[in-house]
Amino acid sequence: MTPQGVRVRDDTFDPLIADVSPEQLLQLHEDLVVVRRIDTEATALQRQGELGLWPPLLGQEAAQVGSARQLRSDDFVFSSYRENAVAYCRGVQLEDLVRVWRGTASSGWNPFDVGMATPAVIIGAQTLHATGYALGCKKDGVDSVAVAYFGDGATSQGDVNEAMVFAASFQVPVIFFCQNNQWAISEPVGLQARRPIADRAPGFGIPSIRVDGNDLLAVMAATRSAIERARTGGGPTFIEAVTYRMGPHTTSDDPSRYTDPAVQAEWAAKDPILRFEAYLEGLGFLTEERRAAVAATADDVARRFRAGCLGLENPEPLTVFDHVYATPNSWLDRQKSQYASYLEMYGE
Amino acid sequence: MSTRDFTLPDLGEGLTESELIEWHVAVGDLVTLNQPIAEVETAKAIVQLPSPFAGRVTRLHAEPGTTVAVGAPLMTFEVESDVPAVRAESEPIVAAVERNSVLVGYGPPIETGNRPRRKTRRLPERAPVSGTVPDPEAESVPVSGTVPDPGAESVPVRPPAEAAPERPRSTPPVRKLAQDLGVELRELVGSGEDGSITRDDVRAAASAIAAPQAAARQLGGADRSAGRRETRVPIRGVRKHTAAAMVSSAFTAPHVTVFLTVDVTPTVELLERLRSARAFAGQKLTMLGLVAKALCIAVAHNPTVNSRWDEPAGEIVQFGYVNLGIAVATPRGLMVPIIPDADALSLGELSAAIGSLAETARAGQTPPERLSGGTISISNVGVFGVDAGTPILNPGEAAILAMGAVRRLPWEFGGEIALREVMTLSLSFDHRIVDGEQGSRFLSDIGMILADPGMALTMV
Numbered sequence: 001m002t003p004q005g006v007r008v009r010d011d012t013f014d015p016l017i018a019d020v021s022p023e024q025l026l027q028l029h030e031d032l033v034v035v036r037r038i039d040t041e042a043t044a045l046q047r048q049g050e051l052g053l054w055p056p057l058l059g060q061e062a063a064q065v066g067s068a069r070q071l072r073s074d075d076f077v078f079s080s081y082r083e084n085a086v087a088y089c090r091g092v093q094l095e096d097l098v099r100v101w102r103g104t105a106s107s108g109w110n111p112f113d114v115g116m117a118t119p120a121v122i123i124g125a126q127t128l129h130a131t132g133y134a135l136g137c138k139k140d141g142v143d144s145v146a147v148a149y150f151g152d153g154a155t156s157q158g159d160v161n162e163a164m165v166f167a168a169s170f171q172v173p174v175i176f177f178c179q180n181n182q183w184a185i186s187e188p189v190g191l192q193a194r195r196p197i198a199d200r201a202p203g204f205g206i207p208s209i210r211v212d213g214n215d216l217l218a219v220m221a222a223t224r225s226a227i228e229r230a231r232t233g234g235g236p237t238f239i240e241a242v243t244y245r246m247g248p249h250t251t252s253d254d255p256s257r258y259t260d261p262a263v264q265a266e267w268a269a270k271d272p273i274l275r276f277e278a279y280l281e282g283l284g285f286l287t288e289e290r291r292a293a294v295a296a297t298a299d300d301v302a303r304r305f306r307a308g309c310l311g312l313e314n315p316e317p318l319t320v321f322d323h324v325y326a327t328p329n330s331w332l333d334r335q336k337s338q339y340a341s342y343l344e345m346y347g348e
Numbered sequence: 349m350s351t352r353d354f355t356l357p358d359l360g361e362g363l364t365e366s367e368l369i370e371w372h373v374a375v376g377d378l379v380t381l382n383q384p385i386a387e388v389e390t391a392k393a394i395v396q397l398p399s400p401f402a403g404r405v406t407r408l409h410a411e412p413g414t415t416v417a418v419g420a421p422l423m424t425f426e427v428e429s430d431v432p433a434v435r436a437e438s439e440p441i442v443a444a445v446e447r448n449s450v451l452v453g454y455g456p457p458i459e460t461g462n463r464p465r466r467k468t469r470r471l472p473e474r475a476p477v478s479g480t481v482p483d484p485e486a487e488s489v490p491v492s493g494t495v496p497d498p499g500a501e502s503v504p505v506r507p508p509a510e511a512a513p514e515r516p517r518s519t520p521p522v523r524k525l526a527q528d529l530g531v532e533l534r535e536l537v538g539s540g541e542d543g544s545i546t547r548d549d550v551r552a553a554a555s556a557i558a559a560p561q562a563a564a565r566q567l568g569g570a571d572r573s574a575g576r577r578e579t580r581v582p583i584r585g586v587r588k589h590t591a592a593a594m595v596s597s598a599f600t601a602p603h604v605t606v607f608l609t610v611d612v613t614p615t616v617e618l619l620e621r622l623r624s625a626r627a628f629a630g631q632k633l634t635m636l637g638l639v640a641k642a643l644c645i646a647v648a649h650n651p652t653v654n655s656r657w658d659e660p661a662g663e664i665v666q667f668g669y670v671n672l673g674i675a676v677a678t679p680r681g682l683m684v685p686i687i688p689d690a691d692a693l694s695l696g697e698l699s700a701a702i703g704s705l706a707e708t709a710r711a712g713q714t715p716p717e718r719l720s721g722g723t724i725s726i727s728n729v730g731v732f733g734v735d736a737g738t739p740i741l742n743p744g745e746a747a748i749l750a751m752g753a754v755r756r757l758p759w760e761f762g763g764e765i766a767l768r769e770v771m772t773l774s775l776s777f778d779h780r781i782v783d784g785e786q787g788s789r790f791l792s793d794i795g796m797i798l799a800d801p802g803m804a805l806t807m808v
Contacts, residue, residue: 044382048400049357252360254393257520 001215003270005278013221020220022285028216029280030294031065032273035085037298041305042084042098046251050309051101055082059214059246062272063179064149065089066219067241070227071147076133077116078126079149082179086149090116094301095308104312106323124150124157127176131163134174134236145173145230153184155200156192164238168205173230175223176201176238179213181245186258201238213241214272217279244270317343349428353421354385354400360392363418369394370412377405385423388416403427517544529554529680529712530585554712558679586681597743601657601778605738606788610795611759613769618801628696636674636728637699639751639773642797643726644670644691644698645807650790653747654724657780664781673725673742674702676709684742685714686722730754736772747777747787749794771798 001007039057046054057064064085071077071090079086084097091114099105100118107118120126130148137144154160155178167174180197182189189197201208207229211222219241226237244267248255280286321336356366366388373385382398385405389395407424410416516538518526522545526533531553538545583591615638622628647654647670656665672690676683685708687693687701708714725742730753739750752772759768773795777787797804 041382044398047357047359047395047398049355050400052358053361248393252392254395256394 001212001217001275001279003214003275005275005280005282007217007279010221013218013225016221016224017217020217022283025280025283026285026290028065028069029273029276029286030297031069031085031089032061032216032276033294034298034301035061035065035088036273037302038088038094038097038305039084041302042101042309043247043251045098045306045309046101051098051251052103053250053252054098054101055084055250056247057082057084057245059244059267059272060179060181061085062216062276063213063219063241063243066216067147067149067177067223067239070220070223071115072144073115074142074144075115075227076111076130076144076146077149078130078133078146079116079119080123080126080151080154081119081121082151083119083149087114087116087119090114092116093308094305095312097305098309099312102309102312104315122159124154124159124163126150127154127160127163128166130174130176131167131172131236134167134172134230135170138170138172143173143231145175145227147175147177149177149179151184152178152180152182152189152193152197153187154178155197156184161204164201164204164206164236167236171233171235173233174236175226175230176206176236177223178238178240180240180242182243183245183249183255183259185249185253186255196240198238198240206236206238208238208240210240210242213243214270214275216272216276243272246271349426351406352401352403352425352427354423354425356388356416356418356420356422358418359388359390359395363390363392365415365417366390366395367415368410368412368422371408373399373405373408375405375408379403379405379425397422399425401425401427517542518546519544522547522550524716525712526550526553528585528589530557530587551712554680586678586683590682593743594740597741600659600743601741601746602780603738603741603776604779604782604784604787605774605776606784606791607736607772607774608791608795609770609772610799611761611768612754612771612798613761615798615801616754616769622695631696631699632703633695633699634702635730635754635771636726636751637695637702638801639728639749639794639798640672640674640690640698640702640726641695642794642804643724643749644672644693645797645804646790646793647691647724649793649807650786652782652786653777653790655746655781656723656744657746657778667723669723671721671723673722673745673748674705675725675727675739676706678710678712680712683709683714683719684722684725685709685718686720688718688721724748726751730771736774738774739776741776741778745778746781747775747790749791750774750776773798 036058042051042054043056045051060082064083068077068083068086068089077083077086077090087097087109092109096108099108109116109118111117117126117129120129127148127150130146134146137146148163150160160176163174164176166172167176178197180189184192193200196210198208198210209222209225211218213219222239222241226239229235229237246264246267277286318336318340321332321339324332358364359366367390369387369389371386373379373383379385379399379402381400381402384396385399386397387394388397403425405423406426409421409423416422516533516536517540518533518538523533525531525547526545529550531550533545533550536545536549536553537543539549540546581587612635615635619633619635619638622633651666654667654670656667658665669689670691672687673684674687676685685705687698687705690698690701693701705714705718722742722745724745725739725748727737727739727748727750729737729739729750733753735752735755737750737752739748741748750773752774754769754771756767757770758765759770760766761768773791775787775791775794782790793807797807
């Protein structure tokens with residue numbers, strides 16, 4: 001699809017998404033708008049002192065929604081901290097997205113409720129988890145797949161390379177989904193990758209696809225082909241979704257210090273949502289009424305999201321010991337009782 | 349109605365303060381939830397603050413240009429009573445802010461402006477729904493697009509904020525330099541690539557600032573002819589840093605100063621001889637260099653003075669090396685750049701280091717790592733023609749030596765009165781670490797060397 005929303009014919013990938021109905025297209029559009037609204041609201045909440053930090057995903061909506069929506073509920077996602085749109089698509093509850101960023105919990109949700117691990121902050125570590133999970137799927141004889149989401153910067157990490165070696169050796173059903181958002185914090189991707197990142201995977205014996213990450217349909221098709229390979233015993237696939245981080249690395253970052261406004265403008269013109277809207281309008285699906293309804297939905301989600309965030313209660317101090325060990329631990333119990341006596345010094 | 353304060357949040361993981369750049373709203377304005385209200389600059393970034401409330405601004409607690417502590421009230425709102433902030437109408441006003449780019453002083457890009465603008469409406473009260481699949485009911489709620497909402501119309505939409513002068517491009521080291529030299533980047537035109545401001549631009553501006561100050565000094569201070577009987581200069585840059593260091597030092601380390609007046613004629617004569625010696629040809633030997641050398645030798649015999657009181661650790665740190673700080677008067681103010689491992693340098697090397705250090709400091713080119721990490725310092729107040737002083741310790745150090753002017757005075761010499769070269773040394777030390785005996789011995793050791801440089805042979 002061109003930035004103007006015109007489909008480009010492709011004999012390999014077109015059939016993979018030929019079954020997508022107009023209703024599904026509109027639902028995907030709503031996902032894009034809603035996740036952007038959640039992201040915007042979270043950034044505002046951080047600026048208002050309600051969140052400690054937030055990693056915006058502005059610009060990466062199509063890459064995340066387009067891939068995550070192709071998964072089954074028994075598939076499992078291992079992501080980094082920027083995949084809040086993936087989490088939304090997996091069914092993570094709104095307030096659970098911000099528990100960690102508000103500092104009220106060490107992790108946001110039960111991974112087995114939604115088929116998605118809580119985000120890995122250690123860059124690239126989750127690729128190992130995904131590969132191990134996929135090996136488990138293979139040994140169990142089920143056709144579930146594991147997906148590892150990570151960024152361009154992570155591909156320079158040892159963990160990611162180790163995971164690819166392992167995944168290729170054991171031919172496990174894992175998808176390495178790399179969102180190349182062009183920035184490893186302030187480091188442009190060109191500094192660590194002289195060749196396209198997708199070119200690395202074949203060296204490990206893993207087939208790879210380089211896809212326009214701002215083209216929702218292309219991301220869908222690429223993900224579907226990878227899922228198909230994984231489910232049918234074909235082993236891992238590496239997808240490089242080329243996109244652009246239009247915001248800061250996190251709310252603590254000031255990208256105006258290192259980005260070129262001309263490049264920003266160039267990518268703003270390739271905005272994934274505007275492009276998909278142009279496509280839908282061309283088909284006559286996206287009416288003014290529909291737009292307004294989607295905007296209303298997004299506002300309502302944002303309102304519930306804000307209310308959920310502000311409603312999160314500070315945990316009792318002693319609960320910090322609760323989830324360190326699954327089984328009783330005398331050493332920790334002693335610490336807990338000492339801390340309790342300390343707290344009692346302050347009365348109530 | 350009830351009032352609510354918005355206190356400045358920690359905008360970047362552990363910041364303690366931010367500078368208010370400008371307000372986007374004024375007292376009396378009605379603002380909506382998430383409407384940008386102010387621009388602040390933290391140590392990390394320039395940041396747009398979105399309003400956490402919907403309501404009327406009743407008070408702005410800070411002026412642009414001032415620094416606000418995290419947790420201090422920034423503004424006060426009057427909001428509808430009984431309406432918790434989260435329930436406040438959250439319709440963003442699209443037209444309220446004009447932003448050329450999402451990334452210039454980025455903040456949350458409130459709903460893009462190219463969408464049809466929805467009219468304000470109230471959604472039915474609904475308990476937070478926990479499902480993440482968007483509520484299908486919400487989609488089918490007819491949008492009251494044709495009913496003009498009086499509330500929305502009455503909101504005075506401020507004209508786009510006066511185009512905030514965008515901070516010119518520059519790199520973090522250049523901004524640091526500008527801050528150190530007290531140069532305002534907004535007032536500069538960059539000569540670098542893409543119009544970015546370079547170090548040279550900053551230095552040029554700094555010397556332009558320094559020149560009028562020097563001229564003013566020549567005129568005898570304030571320019572009375574212009575009718576200005578007093579001038580107010582913002583406290584910042586080196587002056588602010590110096591003040592903080594002095595206050596912190598003066599009120600944490602109990603200072604004691606001891607004095608010693610010495611007949612330094614032999615040292616003055618030695619200086620003459622060395623200047624004409626072949627070994628030092630082309631080198632600039634000074635009294636300061638010789639005093640610095642004498643100090644390094646004396647430190648070896650009195651290590652207590654070369655130490656630091658580490659309050660947090662509850663320890664005294666004894667240094668096995670001398671990082672010698674030299675107080676330098678620069679156009680921007682006092683700086684104390686250091687000569688690392690000064691005790692390992694020969695007299696020639698030490699003199700050369702002092703010469704280049706002063707020159708570098710006056711040009712504002714001292715690298716930051718040379719502005720900290722000193723273990724003991726010298727202040728040469730003699731160059732200003734005075735005899736002695738009670739120097740204040742450089743924070744973290746236990747001793748500082750001030751050397752007065754060398755004067756030709758009638759002095760006892762060989763049982764008679766003769767005209768001799770005389771200098772007063774004063775040593776301030778941290779009485780927590782250094783006792784009177786140790787401080788006095790150290791000073792008298794320096795004095796002994798200067799009175800008879802040959803004594804150094806007995807000490808090395």
